[in-house]
Amino acid sequence: MRTRLERLFWRRPGLVVALQLTPALGWLAVFFLVPLVLIAVYSVGRRAEGGGVVFTFTLQHYVRVLSSSYYLGITWQSLVLSLKVTAVTLLLGYPVAYLLATTRSRWKPFLVFLLLVPWWTSILVKNFAWVGILLDNGLVNRVLLGAGLVDRPLKLLYTEFSVTVGLVHLLIPFMTLPLFATLEKLDPQLLEASGNLGAGPIASFREVTLPLSLPGIASGCILTFILAFGSFVTPALLGGSRNWMVAMVVQDQFLNAFNWPLGSAVAIVLLLVVLVLVLGFNRLVGLEKIWGEVR
Numbered sequence: 225m226r227t228r229l230e231r232l233f234w235r236r237p238g239l240v241v242a243l244q245l246t247p248a249l250g251w252l253a254v255f256f257l258v259p260l261v262l263i264a265v266y267s268v269g270r271r272a273e274g275g276g277v278v279f280t281f282t283l284q285h286y287v288r289v290l291s292s293s294y295y296l297g298i299t300w301q302s303l304v305l306s307l308k309v310t311a312v313t314l315l316l317g318y319p320v321a322y323l324l325a326t327t328r329s330r331w332k333p334f335l336v337f338l339l340l341v342p343w344w345t346s347i348l349v350k351n352f353a354w355v356g357i358l359l360d361n362g363l364v365n366r367v368l369l370g371a372g373l374v375d376r377p378l379k380l381l382y383t384e385f386s387v388t389v390g391l392v393h394l395l396i397p398f399m400t401l402p403l404f405a406t407l408e409k410l411d412p413q414l415l416e417a418s419g420n421l422g423a424g425p426i427a428s429f430r431e432v433t434l435p436l437s438l439p440g441i442a443s444g445c446i447l448t449f450i451l452a453f454g455s456f457v458t459p460a461l462l463g464g465s466r467n468w469m470v471a472m473v474v475q476d477q478f479l480n481a482f483n484w485p486l487g488s489a490v491a492i493v494l495l496l497v498v499l500v501l502v503l504g505f506n507r508l509v510g511l512e513k514i515w516g517e518v519r
Contacts, residue, residue: 260495267488275482285489295473295490299497302469305384306452309391313399313448314441316392321403321440322433325410339404342397351461354390355381358462382464390458395451399444406440407433446505450498470494 267285269277289295324335342350357363358380365377380386410433418428456471463469470490477487 263488263491266484267492269485269488271483271485275484277484285486286493288486289489289493295493298468298473299470299493301467302453303497303501305387305391305469306449309388309395309452310399310445310449312388312392313396314445317396317400317444318403318437318441321400321407324404325407336404339397339400342393347394347457348461350394351390351458354386354393354462358386358389381462382466384463384467386462387459387467387469390462391452391455394455394458395448398447398451402443402447403437403440406437406443410436442505446502449501453498454494 265279266277268281268283270280270282270284272278320339324332324339327335329335355362359365360377360379360381362381364380365374368374368378414432414436415428418432423431453469454471455469456475459467459469460472460475471494474487474491474494477483477490481487
């Protein structure tokens with residue numbers, strides 16, 4: 225005999241789902257939604273003397289951000305750099321994911337394990353490693369000078385190049401793993417059928433593999449772009465003072481200028497830019513493709 229509680233859950237399966245989702249939704253509400261609401265409230269407030277926020281309603285900070293060539297320039301610089309990082313990670317990550325998904329080697333689990341290893345390393349450790357590699361007397365310049373390819377050290381650190389390299393190294397797993405998960409699910413018989421119909425390897429890849437891997441490409445590009453656009457640690461350590469990104473402006477306004485309303489407005493603009501770009505990506509590609517065959 226079922227208890228009264230069991231009968232209630234049996235008649236209302238939606239209640240079971242709601243109870244299962246309550247911890248996750250509560251976590252998101254406390255640590256994501258509430259801080260986001262506070263940032264939105266701060267952004268329409270006024271800076272108090274000596275820092276802090278006076279809770280009034282004003283849009284002057286949004287007007288300042290959207291009308292300033294300084295803030296617009298940094299936003300554009302962050303956008304272009306994030307697109308470059310996304311493109312490079314896609315070009316580097318797709319062949320790796322394809323080889324891992326199609327290999328029949330007994331070492332495949334170990335190779336996938338190696339793909340996950342970078343996630344276990346601290347972001348600070350990765351960035352400081354690149355500092356040592358790209359310094360004027362670092363590994364790269366020593367090799368170039370020793371080989372006689374240059375007569376003076378190249379300026380590699382604190383440039384857009386160093387930020388791009390650091391972000392690609394940091395974010396390439398976020399591109400490769402969704403691609404690997406999608407490519408591994410592809411039916412090999414589709415490629416065999418394509419070959420039987422006269423298509424060569426390149427045509428089979430173009431007409432079969434590439435279209436069916438769009439869910440992985442879409443999810444990988446979105447993850448990589450969002451993380452690159454909002455990154456702070458890597459640009460701060462590898463970019464120096466001449467290669468700022470939007471997140472660095474937010475940090476500067478909060479911790480150095482103590483202008484929380486302006487920093488909050490920059491953060492909200494950052495969020496809105498990401499939302500607009502994701503919606504535009506949805507129009508071009510269709511985010512429903514991310515789910516692929518899950519449906």
